[in-house]
Amino acid sequence: MTTRPAAGRQHLAYVASLPCCAPGCHARASEAAHVAGAISAKTRQPLPRRYGVAYAVAVPLCAACHRTSSSSVHALGERGWERHHGLPDGWLLGVAASLLAQQVMRLAY
Numbered sequence: 001m002t003t004r005p006a007a008g009r010q011h012l013a014y015v016a017s018l019p020c021c022a023p024g025c026h027a028r029a030s031e032a033a034h035v036a037g038a039i040s041a042k043t044r045q046p047l048p049r050r051y052g053v054a055y056a057v058a059v060p061l062c063a064a065c066h067r068t069s070s071s072s073v074h075a076l077g078e079r080g081w082e083r084h085h086g087l088p089d090g091w092l093l094g095v096a097a098s099l100l101a102q103q104v105m106r107l108a109y
Contacts, residue, residue: 029062
């Protein structure tokens with residue numbers, strides 16, 4: 001079993017405390033949904049979602065938008081979900097990057 005850094009767990013708790021980021025969804029309760037697409041600066045290869053730095057790349061989504069509905073990220077895949085909502089490819093990764101940047105700024109000051 002892999003242990004995750006406390007900072008990563010804290011960031012995921014912060015992400016889960018936010019309302020669902022799906023356009024038009026007004027759910028206040030959310031889950032930290034891991035997002036693919038983090039790239040290693042060293043190898044330029046995609047990082048596995050659940051380990052290392054990529055573990056903290058997540059967005060707040062309610063259960064329906066994340067995994068339980070037929071139009072969830074789990075059902076459609078990230079790109080399919082973005083297209084279903086009329087969003088550009090990579091939108092989820094952009095939200096995740098923005099949240100990580102906010103967390104870094106919060107920890108730095």
